[in-house]
Amino acid sequence: DVGCHLIDVPFRTLGLKYPKDAECSVGSVYTKMWNADYYPQGCPPSSLITLNFGATKKNKTPMQLTWTDGGIRPPHPEIIPANDDIGGPGSYNGVLMIGEKGIISTNINDSSPLTPKLYLYNGETEFGPETEKMPEPEYGHQRKWVDACKAGFNSKEHLELTSSFDYAGPMTETVLMGNLAIRSYMLRKENAKGNLDFFARKKLLWDGENMKITNLEDANQFVTRQYREGWKI
Template sequence: MSASSYPDRRTFLSTAGAAAAALAVGASPSRAQGGDKLRVALIGVGGRGGAQLKGLGGEQVVALCDVNQEALDKAKALFPQARTFKDFRRVFDHASEFDAVAVSTAEHTHAFATLPALQLKKHVYCEKPLTYNVHEARVIRETAARMGVVTQMGTQIHAGDNYRRVVEHVQAGVIGKVTECHVWVSRAWGWHASEAEATAAKDIVFVQDRPTTADPVPPTLDWDLWLGPAPARPFNNVYVPGPKWYRWWDFGNGTMSDLGSHWIDLPFWALKLKHPKTIEASGPPVHPELAPASMQARYTYEADGEQPALTLTWYQGTRKPEIWTQKGIPQWENGVLFIGDKGMLLADYSKFALLPEEKWVGYTPPPQSIPKSLGHHQEFIHACKTGAPTTCNFAYSGLLTEANHLGNVAYRVGHAITWDHKAMRITNAPDAERFIKRPKYRDGWKLA
């Protein structure tokens, strides 16, 4: 978590609205009803936490927590009535004072802030990726289902109109049965072979290995609390502020789990995906400390209902689909390509195109069937107050998070893996357990 620029209070209070209809089961409403304010505790108020302050700041903010005193002070100035904490575990000592929790810590502590909130039957909004690994995603998803509370993962682009129109086209069969999908992003943050390569990739930091020296800990940062359940290591400026940490295996999983939450979300939604059967990945030699800047992962999904068997391939950094490198489609820097037996659909965050373009001149689009969202945060707020469903609840986003993490698992294992989702194990690589579940949490931390 890092100190970041904050919108003013007028901006906070202008972010209001209602919610869209959804894809998932609703939950019981909180004590806040109708026009009453939802009482919210925010864990992590710097960096991405600033977005949660903006999105939820029109409600009653009763608690603020951050390991960085500078970020905490800035948030406190906006909400002087709120309690403040450095250790999020202490927030739950005052559980009777809030209805909902927003989690915006670093990836490796998401589950540790989310699980106690769920166990106390508090509604939870958590930034993406939902958890640090597959095991934690499963724990959070199953606990949320038992508790029956409102949940939402912070995949804000899911609320955009463009994604809705793409889903309608795919599910209406405009391009026919989809059996192949490609997803690529240009971001190339992570391990690079050289500083020149990192500079060319516009990476924010170049590092080749774990630092052997320690930097002075910033006076506003509680480094021990920031580490949380991760193995102890001396402080160094290559780890914080975010998003520097996300390239280190001990704290995050690089671009695959981070941007995969946004980009793979689209085919996951449109094709109603759940559990991949096999995953294989390729990239540079596996680094013991750092996630790769460039890599790709290929998933196979078995036929499920009306959806035929499917291959979905993820590309990041310098990797691109062959049809892209051969200029068989428009050269969009980032994109999702659905390939059906009647044509193709290419999409990004803000637009989509049916291909080949000449085939679709004058076509009639399917009717709009997915209601407009009035905002990702507002959907969560409305659901907490009314019991309405949300679109990125943990039942959905937990499966998406598991699948994204499995791409990195296959990369780190070094060969194709077969996934038994019921047993939560890789049947052809029993030694991969260490990538599914952290072998040991640091003393003083447990997920239970």
Template sequence: MRGRKSDCVDAKKRITRRDLLGGAAAAAAFTIVPRHVLGGAGNTAPSEKVNVAIIGTGGQGIVNMKQLFNEPDARIAALCDINELSDYSMFYYGGTAGLKPAVELVRKQQGQACPTYRDYNKMLDSEDIDAVLIATPDHSHAVIALAAIAKGKHVYCEKPLCRTVYETRVVTEAARKAGVATQLGNFGHSSEDIRLACEWIWDGAIGDVHDVHAWTNTGARRWTSLTDRPKETPPVPAGFDWQRWLEPVPARPYHPDYAPVRWRAWWQFGSGTIGDFACHHLDPAFWALKLDQSTSFSVEASSYGTTDETCPAASLIYFNFPARAGMGPVRITWYEGGLMPPRPAQLEEGRSLGDNGILFVGTKGVIFGEGWSRSPRIIPESKMRAYRKPPKTLPRVKGHHRDWLNACRGKGRASNHFGYSGPLTEFTLMGNAALRAGKKLDFDWKNMKVTNVPDANKYVKPQYREGWNI
């Protein structure tokens, strides 16, 4: 992140606002006036709301904003994007996205428009902002998150946390040192289902897990034909600040194959299908198998369609973890672009694996789950019905955004805080390093270093344009 005088935190203002939200002393000082006098009967007082700024008002930014509308103590205080309006009708978001439709949604929901910005640093100078939600392309996650953390703002970031392992580590450490509330956007982590899967595995429901298979057959459909930089240089659409969108990576001419949506296909901007989906689908394995207790692992990959510029159309990625935390070695295989694991013999005839899912293979059985940490079941179903479920030992949460807002208010730590989801992101992104290196990589996780192929370390730490660094 470029050093700027404006990046300095105004400690007095920050402490005052955070004490108001999360500190007992400040809360006591502000209970002289009853809540209903300020907020209206049944409503949350304005002084008790978490003022959230949305950075990135594309499809996913608007999806998140609508989730926050459902929380009575959340207020959208500002919006920031470099794009006024784009047509998203061809993608799953539908409709339009950008600053214009986003601010109209705020006006409709909150009764008045909120301020809009194109420069997130200027926006972060507002003392009315307690927290930010980042839903920009992967390449800008790190610099935006670090700018927000430097100003003491709480951070919710869409997955993956960053585009590369190095960026992820830096952001994770910055958040830890600052003590801000954080949450990654893989919403399945807040579900009942992922907790059940962990508790069953820890209970020994399927014995010792030695293999995991996880897959998706969706993301790469958007970019299977993209292999090299487009030669055409069409004009930048009106209302789209292309140069600011590029920050902090090296410049190149605008093309619609890059933005507003297909950026995931390009190593310069995105992290491909595994970056898009693995933080969802591999989260149950990361948690249940305590992979964060490892200090090293190996990863190798094969793919179709990988180039120096673009992510693959299809790939197989193999992670090998040694024994750790009382658990034996485990091999984790990631499938994407139509590739699928072998059908387990335990799966009844007529049941489909589906386009997204996960399989835990143990010495005594198999657990099959859907994507996004959903619906874990021991297979066959007769074995699931016969299983005596253990007591529920993991804390439950009431929603992904709710969990983060509680943390912003000083009510504990969100379960998917960066201290957990940062290592989850690093683990998955090493798959991309193996794809690009074309070799098996031995990764010293603690020291963030590929030990057997030194040249592959260039895929661990990104290249920024001149004048930018973190």
């Protein structure tokens, strides 16, 4: 859920769609010397996800998106003063967009300030204007979604949505690519000596249009599933 809110900022701004690949590194728990505990049914205490995107209509060069959680923070950029928060207050949440001319630091939570800050490599700093609160609609986004479904694709109601399926679908799949990388990272097989090897700790190449990992078939078990009798998509 939070991943969709955070990734929405660069996703919408840069016109991203499907990542080309996904890679992860995760924190491990050790209760015995030299042997990491194995908890395939749960998530790791922390993770670092790297996703690479090709050029888009809004962004002419390839882009890399990095996600951190579980207490892992990105390095504090040199051009941002050491006492300035990165992202939101306390630097606990937020988004950094690192470009050729500078860095945008912004937050997505209800805490103040929500205005983005632009740090330029020439030493200048700009703060975004105070955002105006949009007037409350006559009814909530659930009703707007229903109205758009009734009106149909490319209707006025559909185009007014800020998170329609055609936008939010690929964005949510991008977030789930991080989970797919983590679950694949935990895959292991018994080798010839009877030891268990983690064999899937690699960069996963993603075919977004066909929803398929192309260089590790074992990872595709996490992409979809066999539905129970009576259920289908």
